[in-house]
């Protein structure tokens with residue numbers, strides 16, 4: 401699995417407020433359309449699937465899942481077939497651009513009824529693929545230990561030791577990877593990871609990271625703006641300004657909310673001017689290219 405290291409660059413975005421030393425790690429550039437952190441999370445799954453001689457990657461996702469498309473693309477690029485159970489039996493491979501892309505990469509799309517999707521993932525896999533020795537199962541959203549392991553590389557790639565790392569957090573798999581890597585590397589002992597919850601599940605995320613008891617790192621709540629993929633005009637304006645000021649695309653679903661948290665922490669004085677901050681751009685461009693999102697900025 402070829403995930404090259406991504407670049408770290410100085411970030412100049414007046415809309416964030418006054419801060420001298422702010423950097424951005426461009427995991428969004430690892431792949432043109434697929435979330436950087438999804439590549440990182442798939443890395444060890446692909447190696448494991450290869451080692452076990454598997455031929456088919458099976459996973460789970462909502463109709464707008466970055467992980468689904470990432471799995472479809474990674475599978476195609478590495479000689480695997482792929483399939484995905486999709487939440488909602490009203491969906492088809494043509495329903496939106498996420499599903500269309502996944503399908504284009506050769507993924508078998510299997511829409512399932514919502515309650516069945518929620519409660520019977522193991523059974524679904526067994527029912528459809530249990531008899532197939534070549535099938536390898538990857539959790540919804542690419543959650544899990546093997547996925548976090550791939551994220552750990554990020555810390556080793558950093559050209560500096562930041563006081564703070566901010567990133568968008570949903571399943572806390574990325575957070576666990578960052579926190580584990582920091583724990584293993586004494587140089588980063590004082591670095592605080594600020595994992596910005598993009599949906600209302602901060603408590604669940606806190607449970608997943610609690611064993612890493614990481615100093616002043618935290619899962620942050622209060623930046624969800626009502627929940628997953630929910631936005632408001634203030635956030636949309638901020639996203640628009642950031643993109644126009646930097647030439648770097650962000651989306652209002654993940655990275656926009658994490659950058660918003662940086663802005664708010666600078667405003668409140670919680671982030672002192674002398675601090676070095678790293679923003680981890682986790683990618684997620686597909687979310688920006690939906691009608692609903694782009695329609696917001698109609699001239």
Ligand SMILES: *Cc1c(COP(=O)(O)O)cnc(C)c1O
Pocket residue numbers: 435437438466467541568569570571572573574575654655682683684685
């Ligand atoms: C999936 C995703 C995240 C969340 O990563 P987790 O490991 O689930 O916390 C953050 N940013 C983007 C762009 C994503 O696609």
